[in-house]
Amino acid sequence: MRDIGIGLIGTGFMGKAHALAFRAARAVLGDVPAARLELLCDMPAERAKQMAGQFGFARATDDWRALVCDPAVDIVSITTPNRMHCEMALAAIEAGKHVYCEKPMGLTLDEARIMAEAARKAGVRTMVGYNYIKNPAFEHARKLIADNAIGTPVHFRGFVDEDYQADPEIAWTWRARIEDAGLGALGDLGCHLVSMAYGLMGPVESLIADMQTIHKTRPLSNGSGRGTVENEDVASALVRFAGGAQGVLSTSRSAWGRKNRLGFEVHGTTGMIVFEQERMNELQLYRNEGPAEEQGFRTILTGPAHGAYGAFCPAPGHQLGFNDLKVLEAGTFLREIVGGARIGPDFAEALEFEKVIHAIALSAREGRRVTVRE
Ligand SMILES: NC(=O)c1ccc[n+]([C@@H]2O[C@H](COP(=O)([O-])OP(=O)(O)OC[C@H]3O[C@@H](n4cnc5c(N)ncnc54)[C@H](O)[C@@H]3O)[C@@H](O)[C@H]2O)c1
Numbered sequence: 172m173r174d175i176g177i178g179l180i181g182t183g184f185m186g187k188a189h190a191l192a193f194r195a196a197r198a199v200l201g202d203v204p205a206a207r208l209e210l211l212c213d214m215p216a217e218r219a220k221q222m223a224g225q226f227g228f229a230r231a232t233d234d235w236r237a238l239v240c241d242p243a244v245d246i247v248s249i250t251t252p253n254r255m256h257c258e259m260a261l262a263a264i265e266a267g268k269h270v271y272c273e274k275p276m277g278l279t280l281d282e283a284r285i286m287a288e289a290a291r292k293a294g295v296r297t298m299v300g301y302n303y304i305k306n307p308a309f310e311h312a313r314k315l316i317a318d319n320a321i322g323t324p325v326h327f328r329g330f331v332d333e334d335y336q337a338d339p340e341i342a343w344t345w346r347a348r349i350e351d352a353g354l355g356a357l358g359d360l361g362c363h364l365v366s367m368a369y370g371l372m373g374p375v376e377s378l379i380a381d382m383q384t385i386h387k388t389r390p391l392s393n394g395s396g397r398g399t400v401e402n403e404d405v406a407s408a409l410v411r412f413a414g415g416a417q418g419v420l421s422t423s424r425s426a427w428g429r430k431n432r433l434g435f436e437v438h439g440t441t442g443m444i445v446f447e448q449e450r451m452n453e454l455q456l457y458r459n460e461g462p463a464e465e466q467g468f469r470t471i472l473t474g475p476a477h478g479a480y481g482a483f484c485p486a487p488g489h490q491l492g493f494n495d496l497k498v499l500e501a502g503t504f505l506r507e508i509v510g511g512a513r514i515g516p517d518f519a520e521a522l523e524f525e526k527v528i529h530a531i532a533l534s535a536r537e538g539r540r541v542t543v544r545e
Pocket residue numbers: 180181182183184185186212213214233235250251252253273274275300301302358359
């Protein structure tokens with residue numbers, strides 16, 4: 172199997188996660204091509220060089236345009252702030268590269284549409300960083316639903332809450348400006364929840380929503396006053412899935428005490444499945460069976476019986492972590508590039524997730540039900 176040259180742009184939170192994932196994917200999963208850490212880009216050049224040494228990349232640059240055209244690069248990984256995703260992805264696609272882009276794809280739905288269309292036309296492979304749906308626990312929830320373990324799913328309750336913007340005195344950053352970040356809590360957090368709802372319940376047909384900016388200004392870090400927060404801290408939607416089920420999606424970046432409370436309940440006609448990311452190795456399953464006095468939720472702790480868990484560790488209950496989800500995502504993409512089955516989510520599928528968050532924002536702004544999927 173030939174090795175695949177990686178060009179990574181960005182060395183922050185997600186840059187490190189991608190670097191670790193590409194380093195580990197073959198060692199963990201075995202049946203994927205080796206990733207060659209070819210070229211790392213960040214600014215300034217000194218940081219790129221330092222992080223290339225730390226991550227194990229052969230070369231470093233401060234010029235992302237040179238990276239996307241580099242002949243030794245096969246995959247361009249984009250882990251920069253949201254406003255750069257579209258331009259970088261389009262340049263990489265034009266250079267004939269496969270693209271692994273962090274979420275959300277673009278600042279606007281138009282950008283996401285343009286990216287998906289460019290990738291389709293060029294015939295390159297793409298992957299978007301919706302890592303939570305790679306969790307073996309999540310895949311098991313999908314299997315339980317497919318195996319009719321809870322009957323017909325009739326209702327989805329999803330939430331994704333963090334508290335990184337709960338304190339009104341936290342400094343203003345680019346995340347508060349529409350031109351740089353696009354949506355607020357919806358683009359940062361809500362899109363992950365939508366990727367899970369989509370995987371379990373199918374596409375959303377229509378929704379009606381509300382949203383709010385709780386802290387309307389924040390102190391500027393240079394001490395020159397306060398900057399305006401232009402996007403939402405909180406959003407909630409009532410959704411109708413194309414399959415007929417109903418759901419509730421809610422997200423907040425100002426929820427004190429919640430660190431990564433991404434989770435859902437799927438209510439079925441004969442039972443329920445519950446998941447929370449802060450306990451990402453567990454599912455709760457309730458089935459309407461057995462004597463009434465013995466009924467209750469049971470905890471399923473993931474282990475080698477669940478999907479790719481066993482590739483990391485032969486012992487149940489020892490638990491996977493966030494970075495392992497990135498290993499599964501990178502491994503999926505490496506396999507796809509050498510002709511493996513398309514698993515995604517690619518740009519076309521991620522566009523469907525992003526249609527939902529933009530529909531939530533539109534519905535909230537205009538105070539009306541919005542159709543997502545005709
Ligand atoms: N999948 C997930 O779970 C997840 C989690 C967090 C963030 N994200 C997404 O990842 C993206 C990055 O977020 P982050 O938290 O890693 O941000 P970050 O600020 O930690 O890192 C951004 C990196 O991009 C670099 N950068 C900025 N401009 C550049 C340029 N012109 N050329 C080269 N490098 C440049 C920065 O120097 C930095 O290294 C965002 O789109 C975010 O939504 C995804």
